[in-house]
Amino acid sequence: xxxxxxxxxxxxxxxxxxxxxxxxxxxxxxxxxxxxxxxxxxxxxxxxxxxxxxxxxxxxxxxxxxxxxxxxxxxxxxxxxxxxxxxxxxxxxxxxxxxxxxxxxxxxxxxxxxxxxxxxxxxxxxxxxxxxxxxxxxxxxxxxxxxxxxxxxxxxxxxxxxxxxxxx
Numbered sequence: 001x002x003x004x005x006x007x008x009x010x011x012x013x014x015x016x017x018x019x020x021x022x023x024x025x026x027x028x029x030x031x032x033x034x035x036x037x038x039x040x041x042x043x044x045x046x047x048x049x050x051x052x053x054x055x056x057x058x059x060x061x062x063x064x065x066x067x068x069x070x071x072x073x074x075x076x077x078x079x080x081x082x083x084x085x086x087x088x089x090x091x092x093x094x095x096x097x098x099x100x101x102x103x104x105x106x107x108x109x110x111x112x113x114x115x116x117x118x119x120x121x122x123x124x125x126x127x128x129x130x131x132x133x134x135x136x137x138x139x140x141x142x143x144x145x146x147x148x149x150x151x152x153x154x155x156x157x158x159x160x161x162x163x164x165x166x167x168x
Contacts, residue, residue, distance in 0.1 A: 042102045042162060043136075044143035046155060055145030058138050062130060067091050071149055085126055091146045098150055098158040101165035102143060109139045 004012075045051055060069070066088035067073055073090030080086060091097045097105060104118060112129035113119045130139065147155060 042143075043140040044102050044106075044147055046144050046147035046150070048144060051141050051144040052148045054138070055141035055143070055148075058134065059142045059145050062134065063091075063142065066126070071095075071146060085124055088126070091149070093150050093154050097146065098154050099161065101162045103162075103165065105143055106136075106139055109142065110134075110136070 068088075068090065071090055071092040073092075073095055074087035077087040077089045077095070089095045089097070100108075107114075108118050108127065110129055110131040111118075113123065113125035113127040114129075115121050115123045119125060134142075147158065150158070
């Protein structure tokens with residue numbers, strides 16, 4: 001029985017190695033494609049009527065006194081108050097809430113406007129954290145209620161904000 005030469009064995013090992021490498025590259029490429037193509041779904045779903053309905057009374061009870069019954073915010077919300085703090089901004093389409101990713105909106109609602117995290121260092125705000133009063137599900141429901149008020153164009157823009165923030 002003839003044994004294969006060293007060159008033939010080396011050639012076979014190289015071909016097997018290249019084959020494993022090609023499979024690994026294909027697998028990695030597919031995993032990256034799936035990750036990029038799969039859309040992150042926010043826990044705050046403005047298209048879920050039940051979640052939106054759960055969010056409205058929570059908003060009315062805990063948020064409307066500052067941010068307005070119609071999400072309109074306080075008057076002159078972009079001008080500093082005499083104490084140097086800012087009035088509560090609107091959460092409707094006229095405000096800037098939709099410029100922020102859902103995870104930031106959730107964090108601000110749960111923890112408050114934390115300086116150095118959600119606001120400039122040493123920033124003082126009247127925005128309290130509601131983490132001790134509201135469950136995470138209630139906070140997500142409030143955000144779904146707020147997002148439900150936005151026109152489709154703004155919802156799509158905020159979805160892009162979420163997508164871009166997730167990629168960082």
